[in-house]
Amino acid sequence: MIRIGAQVSLSRGLQETIEEARQAALNSLQIFSRSPVGGQSRRLPDPADMAQWLAGAQIRPLFVHAPYFVNPAAVDALMAQRAHQVLGDEMLRVKRLTGDYLVIHPGHRQKGATEKDALLAFSGTALYLLSKPGRILIENTSGQGKEIGADFESLATVLDQIGATRRVGIMLDTAHAMAYGYPLSTARDWYNLRQVISGTVGLSRIKGIHLNDTAYPVASRRDRHAALLTGSLTAAALGAILHAADEYQWPLILETPGKTAASRREDIRIITSLVQEVLR
Template identity: 50%
Template sequence: MIVLGGQLSTAKGLDYAIFHAAQYGLGTLQVFSRSPVGGQSKPLPKTGTVTGWLEQAHIRPFFVHAPYFVNPAATEPLMKNRARVVLSEEMIRVKRLHGDYLILHPGHQQETSIEESLDALSQTIRYILKKPGFVLIENAAGQGRELGASLDDLARLFAHLGRLRRVGFLLDTAHAMAFGYALTTADDVSRFFDQLDQKIGLKRLKGIHLNDNMYPIGTKRDRHAHLLTGQMHPEGLKKLLALANGQNWPIILETPGKDMVARHQDLEVIAQLTGHELKMS
């Protein structure tokens, strides 16, 4: 059975997001604990209250996405310190929300070599892991000076991290296609996951952001699109869904829209390709 979920807005409250997910029969959920683009963080509900909501809605795992306004690969001292402070606070917030994972974009290379940037990123990850919790590194699209778009760069990052146990990988399909990895046919998907296993290890993969990309493969341009409206084809998507089902990788939709009403067409595509039963109570 596919563990299916989505990125949902908490503008109406975390409880609303959790029970909206349950209304659609979702088994996992992703939120931001604060504005992703800056500003003061808001107070959180009590931990016990959130735990009750999650249990009642049968939501697990529960993902929290780190904000975008810090650069965890920064080497400049002020920017590096800001990233460490904000992300350490975010680790605490994830724990208070009874979340399972903090998802982190690798950040951007500054006026340093890629190796120095990857080393800076690994040091920041080690720093924030002084707090309890589990960090997932999400692959980037390769726009500008983004780090972590290629499997080779990600492999080098994990080599820097060594045997740290509380760090893993989260795959974004739109970002992978933007960088140049075709996920069009079943063979394309099989080849990609073979490479992922060889370079990073499938055991590190803890979830998939399932998104189409409106821009052509390899353009390093990222704009999420509804499934099968961009570069994805039914054959490749069906294969990817079968792998996710077989490996029990949670799937999170980040296609356009702030709720599952806007993503109903994506749920229908998944249902048609897998037989996954749509639920709307």
Template identity: 30%
Template sequence: MSLRVGAHVSISASRASNDPETPPHGNIANAVFRQTAFGGNCGQIFTHSPQVWEDPNVDAAEAEQFRSATESDLDGPWVIHTSYLVNLCTPKDDLREKSLQSMQREVDAADQLGIPYVNVHLGAHTGAGVEGGLDNAAGVVDDVDVPSDVTILIESDAGAGTKLGGEFEHLAGIIDRTDTDIDVCLDTAHVFAAGYDLSSAAAVDETVEAFDDVVGLEHLQCIHLNDSKHDCGTNKDEHAHIGEGLIGEAGMERIVNHPDLQSVPLVLETPTEDGKSFAWNIDRVRSLRRE
């Protein structure tokens, strides 16, 4: 199975003057330019700053450039990651409404751009409890008018505080509660932080089997492939370079080669530090793959 691997890249018009991946023009097609510069063939974007409530604001010409460049230069797929402010589980009416409106804008942008997936965290129940939080999240998802060619992905979480998504049962719970067809994105650093071991081939096999038993591998459409700077079960979310964190080379190699995961696209959110960028990490993933 052909390896699909890429990174979460910026759509901004420019970056630091010493950045070799500075794009030639200023629109969302910058993402395709950067992805190919890093050596990726699929990837993820924010349509706007993730720290604010903002419209994607993509015009028709930019969307056409993005779709055309993607078709000619990448294997795909792309994923849109929603704003960090979105909280599907919230019991607060105002935040629920803002989250719903933001989700609607993102799935509409995905449809415009030909992107099949919109990735979102469940968020925090902030006192509503696990069951109440999952009920709230399902209500928001079912109120989104999702285009036929777009699927919402619920991302696994590191599990700190009242955030949901750290347990596979939470992911199964939201799938069971919705009338909307939704699927899942697993973040390896989050899964590890939440207490599912990935640090050896045997541990990866056990965790994949647990996910299949609880959620079902048919729902896994994307993996955020990140190593972890913190140990298993710490609920601490800080990403490391591939094979250089506490998941380590053995765990990463098994994830990349596991027979049930080989067709799942891998999107890196690894750091840029120690002289290593997305390009280094993408090359590292390819070096671990046994065809």
């Protein structure tokens, strides 16, 4: 069975959000534990309650997306320390939420820093996070601006620097992959990307897919998510991705426009109808 989830807003509280996700036939979820752009962090529910709500709705895994307001690739000591503090705290919040993974973007190359310096700084942050309990997933980026970690070769470098551990995996974002320059217009395009992943980070490191279309053309290096099949992604490529998701048991998380599970109805319908077609 393919698990389908979505990034949802917590504005109505966790219990209600989980119930809405269940009603929308979702069985995985991604949330922010706090506002991604900063401000006071919210109070979290009791872990026992959280576990019960998720079990009742049969929702797993639960992904928690890290906030964006710190730079985990900062080379400046003070900024790096701030990133460690905020993201380290986030690891504990994931545990309290009974979440399965913290999903992090590798961050940005600071002015004057080389790509190599930034990747090394990010690996340092990741190692710091691993001093806390829990698992992290590193997400490929669109390469917009000074973003690092858009190509799978640099993600493989980070995995090498971190060293052998099963507590680190990769979250594959299809919108970011296309924005960076990996087309997903045909099934063949997916097989090519799969080859790249297989030859760099390894397919077994992928623990989920952020299944998004991209609003701008392939290789535009602009990060703007779009509803499925309204941008550069085609049904042929999506079908091939769904095949792989079934084969490797990768949960699919929609980060397409919309803030509730219900607003993703059309994307969910596209996936479920394609799943019936390609996995029949």
